[in-house]
Amino acid sequence: MTRFKHLFHRLFTLCFLGGVLALASPGLASASQAVDPHAEPNAFLGAVADNMLDAVKADPKALAGDTAAITALVRQYALPYVDMERMTRLAAGRYWRDASDAQKKALVDAFTGTLIRTYSGAFTKVTPSTKITLLPFRGDAKADDAVVRTTISQPNAPAIGVDYRMGRSEAGWKLYDLNVEGIWLIQNYRNQFADEINRNGIDGLIQALNRNN
Numbered sequence: 001m002t003r004f005k006h007l008f009h010r011l012f013t014l015c016f017l018g019g020v021l022a023l024a025s026p027g028l029a030s031a032s033q034a035v036d037p038h039a040e041p042n043a044f045l046g047a048v049a050d051n052m053l054d055a056v057k058a059d060p061k062a063l064a065g066d067t068a069a070i071t072a073l074v075r076q077y078a079l080p081y082v083d084m085e086r087m088t089r090l091a092a093g094r095y096w097r098d099a100s101d102a103q104k105k106a107l108v109d110a111f112t113g114t115l116i117r118t119y120s121g122a123f124t125k126v127t128p129s130t131k132i133t134l135l136p137f138r139g140d141a142k143a144d145d146a147v148v149r150t151t152i153s154q155p156n157a158p159a160i161g162v163d164y165r166m167g168r169s170e171a172g173w174k175l176y177d178l179n180v181e182g183i184w185l186i187q188n189y190r191n192q193f194a195d196e197i198n199r200n201g202i203d204g205l206i207q208a209l210n211r212n213n
Helices: 002-023 041-057 067-081 084-098 101-125 185-210
Strands: 131-134 145-153 160-169 172-180
Touching (some): 041 067, 041 145, 067 172, 084 101, 084 172, 084 185, 172 185
Antiparallel strands (some): 131 145, 160 172
């Protein structure tokens, strides 16, 4: 699993943190507004990000880099809008069908812990100057799957293209995949998960993910 770390950090620093949190810029969403999972995709993502950023700014411990405080905010403001079961199932690919119910739950929990740990650790990388530009939405607003396209920019660095894939259910939109410069998170982890499972089985993958959680 150590070979995952570089891409994990890059993905979440540049897109999930640098992108989703940076969505909370003037004109995109109001921190006072409740999140509407049934809203237009860009508006939904912007509202989630705005509330998250507002919570961080209001928490001195989080601003100081306290991992426990950051993790608590991630669980409260971000995690409810991520479909971790779908993300884990797609990353596991065909091996998901071979897992028992107990293994599926353990794998989702382990992968969630890994993402939260990386997300929280990358949180300090976001700066006030981080900016995101939402590109025109090209999909069908009534479809059950949507991709929000953005570019992220920071001083003295080239802009980065980031896509956010979301699925809609009766409960509304939830994020389940990310693309940074042509690299989809699920596809990357599908390959890595398959290697680990082929060597050590599903339990081995769970243990590897939990090792650093």
